[in-house]
Amino acid sequence: QRRKQNRADKDETEVLGVRLTHPDRILFPEQGLTKLDLARYYEDIQDWILPHLARRPLSLVRCPQGRTDECFFQKHPRSAIPDSVPRVKIPEKQGSADYLYVESAADLVGLVQAGALEIHPWGSHIDDIDHPDILVFDLDPSPGVNWKEVLRVAGTLRDRLESLGMQSFVRTTGGKGLHLVVPLVPEADWEQAKAFARAVAQLHANDDPERLTTQSSKTRREGLLFIDYLRNGRGNTAVASYSVRARQGAPVAVPVRWDELNAGLRADRYSVSNLRRRLAALREDPWEGFLDAARPINTKLLKAVGL
Ligand code: ATP
Ligand code: MN
Ligand code: MN
Structure with a gap:
């Protein structure tokens, strides 16, 4: 009994002032990557992840026993999340609901403490919840669609957005596809933003229906690249830049330059x-100029895509 007690006492540590239990628990068996390793990862890269993530409502993929055990997608705070991680009440269709957000590296450690292996923010900030400041075009190749095709579509979609006066930035997802992220001046509401994203995706798919689709149903998208514009509704999320993924190899979603x-x-x-x-070898942020590139979705732009 006594011995057990002692062992339990030692089975925790602190990172950035946040209590971390089971620091040696292996979360990614293939790499032997532990909970403490993941907390240190976020501590080390905090200046990269926080600017694009701070003060956005979050959903999490939690795998408390590691990525090969049970994982679940979670939108609302539960008791396993340390009290130190900030919460915000957001109005919903009926009543309101609590969401988590982060403001500091210590808050990221709080998420790791709860076994969060993926962090998925909204496209808006808690300070202006109903006006998205990014759009995400999520390129999802179905099995059989090769990487070259994903690259090609990323490039043509980038060109289309540019012809609409919108700059896009690209990131690897850590999974199978790419995300194009478009910075917005937060003026339009969610409905307008989603309608715009849908219209752009549909125009794009209509130009190349043999290879592209905007239909999410698995049978409809067989053999095609799905342009997933559905990340752009109120309450929808996409993985955060620099978040780890709960997948084989502990991959990370990473902003890159177009020429990479x-x-x-x-x-x-x-x-x-x-x-x-x-990151240590980079001379500048691959997404340099992101904030300055923001444009509003206005009447003129909606008109340009047939809305
Ligand atoms: P990939 O490149 O492999 O497609 P991805 O992050 O784009 O990686 P998707 O499956 O295309 O993965 O995107 C799913 C997105 O949907 C997630 O990023 C997440 O924010 C959101 N999502 C909503 N509900 C869930 C859920 N129950 N489980 C997982 N993701 C969900
Ligand atoms: Mn995707
Ligand atoms: Mn998707």
């Missing part, structure tokens, strides 16, 4: 083990 996109840069190229090397 090539056949050698797979969606799961970067991971918790090699990302810090990449």
Whole structure:
């Protein structure tokens, strides 16, 4: 009994002032990556992840016993999340609901403490919840669609957005596809933003119906690349830049420059083990100029896509 007690006492540590239980618990068996390793990862890369993540409502993929055990997608805070992680009440269709957000590296450690292996923010901030400041075009290749095709579509979609006066930034997802992220001046509401994203995606798919689709149903998208515009509704999320993914190899979603996109840069190229090397070698933020590139979705733009 006594011995057990002692062992339990030792089975925790502190990172950035946040209590971390079971620091040696292995979350990614293939890499032997522990809970403490993941907390240190977020501590190390905090200046990269926080600017795009802070003060946005979050959903989490939690795998308390590690990525090969049970994982679940969670939208609302529960008792396992340390009290130190901030919460915000957001109005919903009926009443309101609590959401988590982060403001500091310590808050990220709080999420790790709860076994969060993925962080998925909204496209708006808690300070202006009903006006998105980003759009996400999520390129989802179905099995059989090769990487070159994903690259090609990323490029043509980028061109289409540019012809509409909108700059897009690209990130690997850590999974199979890519995300194009478009910074917005937060003026339009969610309905307008989603309608705009849908219209752009549909125009794009209509130009190449043999290879592209905007239909989410698995049978309809067989053999095609699905342009998933559904990340752009109120309450919808996409994985955060620099979040780890609960997948084999501890891959990370990583912003890259457009000229880095090539056949050698797979969606799961970067991971918790090699990302810090990449960041240390960068001369500037791959998404330099992101905030300055923001444009509003206004009547003129909606008209330009037939709305
Ligand atoms: P990939 O490149 O492999 O497609 P991805 O992050 O884009 O990686 P998707 O499956 O295309 O993965 O996107 C799913 C998105 O939907 C997630 O990023 C997440 O924010 C959101 N989502 C909503 N509900 C769930 C859920 N129950 N489980 C997982 N993700 C969900
Ligand atoms: Mn995707
Ligand atoms: Mn998707």
